[in-house]
Every structure is written in C-alpha cells, then in structure tokens.
Amino acid sequence: VTHKTLGEFEQLVLLAILHLDGDVYGVPIVDEIERRTERSVSRSAVYVTLRRLEEKGLLWSWMSEPIGGPGGKPRRCVEVRPEGVRLLRESRSTLDRMWKGLDPALEDFA
Amino acid sequence: VFARVARERGPLRARLWYRCEAVAFATRFLIERSRITRMTAPSGPLPIAWLPVPWLDIKLGFRMLVKYPGLTTVGCMALAIGVGVAVGVSSLVHDVMNPTLDLPYADRVITIVNVDVETSSQEDRILDDFVEWREELDAVEVLAAFRSTTRNVTGDVGGGEPVRTAVLNASAFEIAGERAVLGRTLVESDERPDAPRVAVIGHATWTARFAADPEVIGRVVQVDGEPVTVVGVMPEGFRFPSAYELWEPFRYNPLDYDRGEGPSLRLIGRLQPGVPLESAQAEVDAMGRRAAAAYPQTHARLRPRVMPYVRQFTDPDEILLAYGIQTSLAFLLLIVCANVGLLILARTLARAGELAIRNAMGASRRRIIGQLFVETLVLSSVAAGLGLFLAGRGITGFAAMSPTMPFWIQPGLDTGDFLFAGLLVLASAFVAGVVPGLRATGRGLAAELQRTSGGIAGRGFGAGSHTLVVTQVFFSVCLLAGAVAIAEATARFRPETIDLPVDEYFMARLGLDPEVPAGQEAEAYRSELARRVADIQQEVERRVLDEPGVVSVTFASSPPFTDHAARFMEVDGDPSAGFQDVVVRGTEVAPTFFDAFDAVLIGGRGFVSSDVEEGNAIVVTEAFARRMLGGRDPIGERVRYVNRAGAPVTGDWHQVVGVVTDMWTLPDPLGGERDPVVYHPLRPGEVSTFGVVARAPNAPGALPGRLRVIALEVEPTLMVTSVGGMRDHFDEEQREVTLILWAVTAGFAAVLALSLAGIYAIVSFTVTQRRREIGIRTALGSQRWRIARTLVSRVMVDVAIGVALAWGLLAAIPGIEGMDFRYLPAVVATVVLTGLATCLVPTARGMKIRPADALRAEG
Numbered sequence: 001v002t003h004k005t006l007g008e009f010e011q012l013v014l015l016a017i018l019h020l021d022g023d024v025y026g027v028p029i030v031d032e033i034e035r036r037t038e039r040s041v042s043r044s045a046v047y048v049t050l051r052r053l054e055e056k057g058l059l060w061s062w063m064s065e066p067i068g069g070p071g072g073k074p075r076r077c078v079e080v081r082p083e084g085v086r087l088l089r090e091s092r093s094t095l096d097r098m099w100k101g102l103d104p105a106l107e108d109f110a
Numbered sequence: 111v112f113a114r115v116a117r118e119r120g121p122l123r124a125r126l127w128y129r130c131e132a133v134a135f136a137t138r139f140l141i142e143r144s145r146i147t148r149m150t151a152p153s154g155p156l157p158i159a160w161l162p163v164p165w166l167d168i169k170l171g172f173r174m175l176v177k178y179p180g181l182t183t184v185g186c187m188a189l190a191i192g193v194g195v196a197v198g199v200s201s202l203v204h205d206v207m208n209p210t211l212d213l214p215y216a217d218r219v220i221t222i223v224n225v226d227v228e229t230s231s232q233e234d235r236i237l238d239d240f241v242e243w244r245e246e247l248d249a250v251e252v253l254a255a256f257r258s259t260t261r262n263v264t265g266d267v268g269g270g271e272p273v274r275t276a277v278l279n280a281s282a283f284e285i286a287g288e289r290a291v292l293g294r295t296l297v298e299s300d301e302r303p304d305a306p307r308v309a310v311i312g313h314a315t316w317t318a319r320f321a322a323d324p325e326v327i328g329r330v331v332q333v334d335g336e337p338v339t340v341v342g343v344m345p346e347g348f349r350f351p352s353a354y355e356l357w358e359p360f361r362y363n364p365l366d367y368d369r370g371e372g373p374s375l376r377l378i379g380r381l382q383p384g385v386p387l388e389s390a391q392a393e394v395d396a397m398g399r400r401a402a403a404a405y406p407q408t409h410a411r412l413r414p415r416v417m418p419y420v421r422q423f424t425d426p427d428e429i430l431l432a433y434g435i436q437t438s439l440a441f442l443l444l445i446v447c448a449n450v451g452l453l454i455l456a457r458t459l460a461r462a463g464e465l466a467i468r469n470a471m472g473a474s475r476r477r478i479i480g481q482l483f484v485e486t487l488v489l490s491s492v493a494a495g496l497g498l499f500l501a502g503r504g505i506t507g508f509a510a511m512s513p514t515m516p517f518w519i520q521p522g523l524d525t526g527d528f529l530f531a532g533l534l535v536l537a538s539a540f541v542a543g544v545v546p547g548l549r550a551t552g553r554g555l556a557a558e559l560q561r562t563s564g565g566i567a568g569r570g571f572g573a574g575s576h577t578l579v580v581t582q583v584f585f586s587v588c589l590l591a592g593a594v595a596i597a598e599a600t601a602r603f604r605p606e607t608i609d610l611p612v613d614e615y616f617m618a619r620l621g622l623d624p625e626v627p628a629g630q631e632a633e634a635y636r637s638e639l640a641r642r643v644a645d646i647q648q649e650v651e652r653r654v655l656d657e658p659g660v661v662s663v664t665f666a667s668s669p670p671f672t673d674h675a676a677r678f679m680e681v682d683g684d685p686s687a688g689f690q691d692v693v694v695r696g697t698e699v700a701p702t703f704f705d706a707f708d709a710v711l712i713g714g715r716g717f718v719s720s721d722v723e724e725g726n727a728i729v730v731t732e733a734f735a736r737r738m739l740g741g742r743d744p745i746g747e748r749v750r751y752v753n754r755a756g757a758p759v760t761g762d763w764h765q766v767v768g769v770v771t772d773m774w775t776l777p778d779p780l781g782g783e784r785d786p787v788v789y790h791p792l793r794p795g796e797v798s799t800f801g802v803v804a805r806a807p808n809a810p811g812a813l814p815g816r817l818r819v820i821a822l823e824v825e826p827t828l829m830v831t832s833v834g835g836m837r838d839h840f841d842e843e844q845r846e847v848t849l850i851l852w853a854v855t856a857g858f859a860a861v862l863a864l865s866l867a868g869i870y871a872i873v874s875f876t877v878t879q880r881r882r883e884i885g886i887r888t889a890l891g892s893q894r895w896r897i898a899r900t901l902v903s904r905v906m907v908d909v910a911i912g913v914a915l916a917w918g919l920l921a922a923i924p925g926i927e928g929m930d931f932r933y934l935p936a937v938v939a940t941v942v943l944t945g946l947a948t949c950l951v952p953t954a955r956g957m958k959i960r961p962a963d964a965l966r967a968e969g
Contacts, residue, residue, distance in 0.1 A: 026245050026246070027246065040404060042238060042364070042369065043241075043242045043245070043246070044237070044238040044239075044240075044241035044242050044364040045364060045365055047241050047242070047244075047245045048241060048363055048364055048365055049365070055302055073247070073248040073249075073250075073251075073382070076245075
C-alpha cells in the first residue's frame, strides 16, 4: 500500500472545502483560502490540485445543476472523502509532534 | 403475355421483364410524339420549354464554332484561361479565407487567445489561463488545449521519421466528434502523470509506417526513442485540430511552471448551445481584468479574445492580399472578354449584311442581339468547361504540394465554384456578345441592306479597340521584359556559375525541442540545452567524419540554399549606410564552416573559439562591404540589426573581423545585386535547430540516409528534417525562380496572344471595310506597299504607343531600377515584329483585291 502524504497546498484546499457548506467548487475554495490565509492564490493551482486530490481518492466530485440559473454552467462540486479527513488529521498530528517542545527553544528567534 | 412469361421464366423475372417493357414503351412513345410535333409545327424555331433560349440559336452557336475555327480556338483558349484562373483562385481564396469546419456544431467552435496589446502579437504561454478559463467560463461548454510538436516515430517501415504531433486534452476529441477506426481515442485518465505513455496515430502514419497492421493496437513503438503504446488509429483524413498525424495526452500541470511560462498552447472550445460569442467575450474580459490586476508582471498587457476557431490562423493582411488578387483576376477576365468581344465584333460586322436581311425579314434588334448572345454563350460555355477542368487540375496539384495544410482547408471545386463559373459564362457572353451586338446592330441597321451588299459593313470598331491594343501591347512589353530578365538570372543561377561544388555537399537539419520541461527552471534548462547541443554537434561530427568518403563536417543554422533570416542593419557612425534598401541575410556558422566551403578569406580572419564564447564577432561577404559600406574596408566596422523603421532590435553591436568571397549567393532575379551575407558564430546555447553539412566528393548514395541514422543514434529525440544533397536545396531554390519565370512567361504569352488577336481583328476588318476603296486605288495605279501601309498604319500606331508607354514606365519606376533591362530593345523589336507579322495575312488578302472584283461586288 502506497503511503499517501499531503503537501501544504493540498491541505489548504482540503481544509477550505471542509469550511464551506453547500455546493463547493473552485471559486469559493479560492476565496476561502485567500480570506483565511490573507494571501493570493492562483486559481489554476486550485483547479489542478482538486483534480489531483480526486485522482488520489481524497475527494469525490459531481457535476452540479447549472449555477447562476439558466445559461449557467454546471460546476464540478467536490466533497472530502473520509480518507482525506484521515490524512489531514495525520498531517496535523505529525506537525504537532514535530512542534512539540520547540516553542520555548525558538523564542529567541522571534 | 405476363402469365406466359411468368410460367416460362418464373414470377420474379417476369416482373422485371414487365417493368423493362413498360419503360421502353414510354420512351418510344415520347420520341414518336416529339417527331410528330416537329413535323406538324409551324415554321420557325422549335421552342423547348425548359430552355430559356431558342434551340435554333444554340445550334447556330455550335455551327459558328465550327465555321470560324480561328476565332473559336483563340476565344476558347483565352476564355478558358480567364475563367479557369478566376474560378481556381477564387475557390482557393474562399477555402482558405472562409473555411468550413467539418465538425459537429461547427458554428459554436471557438478559440481564446491572449493578445499583447502593445505588440499585437499572441501570447501562447497560457497554461494557467487555460485552466482557469476551462473551469470558470459559463459560456463555454468544452475547452481543450493543444501543443504542436514533431516526434520521431519508428515503425515497421522507415526509420525514425518526423511526424507532426499534437499534445492535446482528451476533451478535444469530444469537439472533433470522431471515433477511432481501430482502438480508442485519448481519454482523461491518460492525462494523469502516472498513467502509461500512450498515443493515437493517424491513418496515413498507420499505413505508411505500420503497413496498415490491424494488430497495431497495444503495440509498443519507439517515439523519440521512448516506448509508447499505440491505443488508437484515427480515420483517413482526420488531422484535427490542424494537420497532425499523432496525438499524445496533455500532461502539462500549471503547478510545474511559473505563470507566463510553460508550453506554447493553442485552444479549441465549443460554446454552450444558444450562447453568443459576445457572452463568452464578456466573461473572458472580466477574467482578463482580474488577471491583469493579480499578475501585473505577466498579464498587464494581455487581453483575452474569443473568436471563431480558424480566425486565429488568418492574418488580416493576407485577407486583403487575397481579395486584392481576386479583384485583379476579375479585371484580367474583363480584359479577356473585351478581346474576345473584339474578335466577335469583327465577325459580327462582317455578317452585317446577313443581320440586315434578317432585320428586313422581321427579326427585331432584340432577337438578333439574343442570337449573338447565345452564340457567344455557347463559346464561353465550352471555354468554361475547359477552364473548370484546368482549375480542378491546378487545385489538386496545389493541394498535393501542401501536405501540412490544415484539415479545414479542403481544396477542390464545389457547387459554389460551378455557380461562379456559370455567372462568369453569362458575364463573358454579355461582354463579348451583347456589347458588340449592340454596336453592330445600332441605328440604321436596315439602311445597311440598301447601302451595302456582300457583307460589307459601314461601321467601325471605335476608339475602345485601339485603347485595348495599346494597353495590351504595353503589358506584353512589360511582362516580356520581366520574363527575359528573370530567365537571364535563372540561366546564371546554375551550379557551374557559382564557386561551390554543390554535388559534394550533403546536409540534414537537426532540432531539439526548445520547450522547457515541467518542473525545470527556464534558465537552467537553456544552459542544459546548450550543453546538449554542443555534445550532439561534437558526437555527430565525429561519427559523420568516420563515414567513408566524408572529408569535412560543419554546422550552420542556415546552410547555403536554405532559408536565411532577412534583416536590416545600420553601420556605427555612418547613418547614410543602411537599412533602407539593403536586405542582409544572416546565419550562424561553426568555426569550421569557411574551411568546409573553401571560402577565400579576403581580409581579417575566420572565427576562433573565443568568438563563439563572446558572440559579437561577425564575418561578412564582399557584397556586404560593397553594398553596406560603399566598398571600404569593413574590418573593425561595427554594425547592428535594426527594424524596418530603423530602431535597434537588441542594441548589440557586432564587429566585423573577416571578409569572405560571395561563395554561393547570386544576384537576386528581381534585384540584380547579390545579397550581403553576415556570418555569426554558431553558439550552441542560442539555437536548438541547426543544419549539419558533410562534404564528400565521392560519397556513396547512402550518405544522406546515414546522416539521419547517425543523428538519431546520437540523440533519439532529435527532429531530423531536410535530409539530402545540397543539390536538392539548390534545385529547390532554382525551382522557385523557374516557377516565377513560367508564371511571367505564361502571363506574357496570354497577353501577347490577346493583343495579336486584337490586331488581327482590326486589320482584317479594315480590309473588309475598305475593299471598295482598295479596288479603286489599285485601279488608279496605287502602289501595293502604299495600300499595305494604309491598312496597317493605324494599328501599328497603337503598337508604337503601347511600346513607348512600357519603355517609359520600365525606365522610370525606381522599384525595378535594378533589373537588368539591357534586352529591352530586343523585347520591343519582338513585340513590334510579331505585331507586323500578325498583320501580314489580312494585309496580303487586302493587297490581292482586284479592282474588277471589288467593283463587281459593290455593284
């Protein structure tokens, strides 16, 4: 079994999806990341990451009803699979373990 | 009877017999009824209901074709060329400028391009933009990207030959709406980075490289030296989205590149049903503004544009040029018609007596003109048939010469072209039949009967005919002068006349894909590319030198007789020298180049390795010194490239370190002077495509093939093209000049034939018209040469005026000042003598008129 890991940007995308409700697709995810991280994000990077996460089996996607009424385009909406949530937790605990005990030592670098 | 036949032959055969009998009976009945109707019909032409013109006139038209074979031949040929050229070019222009996309929902197929508003050029590195447009545009149903490249495919037949390849999204096949004839098309899962490497091949590649092997699906073949599995074969003629024969999955990822970097892409998409293009434009405008604000460094000057797919490939300047050509061809056809009209007018005036009698017997002027129109219509219809045949052959030949023509251009005559030809036939018949008819049957036609007899008419051609002869003689002289000048240059452009034994040289063009691969820094990749190119050159040189018969090997970005960059230069400190009228041909060459070509160094030195590192030294030819520097010593002079407006291109100055003889350049056929050539040191880092040239005085015939094999063994991803002897490239260049020569000569021949026909018609008519006067003058003892002078003087004045105008123009136009017109007097003499020779036959006829015959006929 291949051991899957998550990159930083993949974590940001997965977390943004989990924060959002309803039909979750590219644009709201970009907005959510930008709002929370206060840094600009390339939309193309988000779209490609979404496809990559789906290929890894961490997301599932479906085409929504046309968004914005008649003439609107169906969007590829996404939802995080349990495997994605598990990997997020694992990433966080890995980082937490790595951080543990470093804070007092790094105070001088502040 | 049916029952008997059914008994004898069986019911099925009986039914068949019955139907055949019924059809035969009906046909016999119709033929018989038609015969009885003809016999019992009142006198006069038999009208055929479905024909808009009387049948009798059509028969008369065909009789006229036979009765006047000279006019039929000249008129038919002239109209056939006129109609053929007009229809052929119009068809090609229409196919190229207004292509019909043979795709499902073709009217919704679009592209999106990013235009740099400052340079008006297209920015092709749009990977990020493409992904955003694909995901966000509401107005676009499907959007796919593709990149053009060339791959060496090793099949069962041939070895590693280049195939035009599209690296494209699987969704592009959805737009194409075409299934594979074997296997499948590409699918989205092929685009995953960890998916196995697959490709779909075109029908031509399948048949040419794999001998149409039905088991090709699943086979692993070598593409650029890498194993690739063939998963599909597309149907014959499928070259979507332009002119490709191999399709690979699109695996470019924006995360691997900085914005504005990555592969050069083109897009193809389809609008949502019922959504206008303007809606898509409004959406990309908004996205373009957002991108410009978010990424000012790369996107501030970019404006996305949505347009019909094929529009991106059509240059607005080319559209103007194409329609300009069409208009001039319409003008050519008008001239042709005017000439044929002149001939028909001569024939009509000679038949004035017959027309007057018909008029007296009750035929209206309208009826007579109608008859003349139909006669000409028959002539022009026959000519149009011939013209369409010529146009069809010409277009097929043109298509065969252009294998990389995009799939949406399908040259060939279609219904529209036939309708256009029909229109031209009607217009020709009007100009060449009705206009002379109106003139010949003008007021007083009935009086002709009283005043004349024996078919002698009393009216003339008018000033228009003389203007026509003057104009055509003018064009004849211009075209013949041009043809002679080009022929002379072509005659000089032979291997024997240049200081280069072209048969001893063999070459191939080698190229590496300059695209920066995913995940690599552009700068780092370019230095790696430079190193690879240097290594490849070194290894290719070593291995080619090992081949039997090879005495030297060198490299050049553009070897002799291949396309050279044509640019302008300015000289440091000499603003008078320069860019305005001297085109400089530039090429980068290896230090071994001059030795390999036995170049004679007139001054300074050749390239040394330090020149390759620094890159600013140049070696120039004698023609450069002569034309750019007024003949002074160029060593040490500094020059730099400028654009057409005179502004520096890069600002880098190049210093002349050596001067060599004009080894291989020859005077431009239209310019008269040799082109100056500037040699730069070939720096491996700056070129990804270059030519390898091997000199082998006694080379075995297999050497060109060996060049390809060696190159691919050294580097399997090399694109190897233009493999062959230097003689082939030389011949190619010569062929272009010869083609121009043929075109000009054909133009000259056509115009001269028309002017001669005009001259013949005028003199012939003059003889007929002045028959009585000639008879009287002969009776009064006038000398024959005086009579001949009377007959030809007017038309020879026209010829003289045409010649004088042409001579004046050729001497005055500065654009063709450099052309060698020393043969102009001979050209003029040829046209004048041909004109005089044309007058001979009708003049001799006039001189033979005996007074008694003329007066008897008048009586």
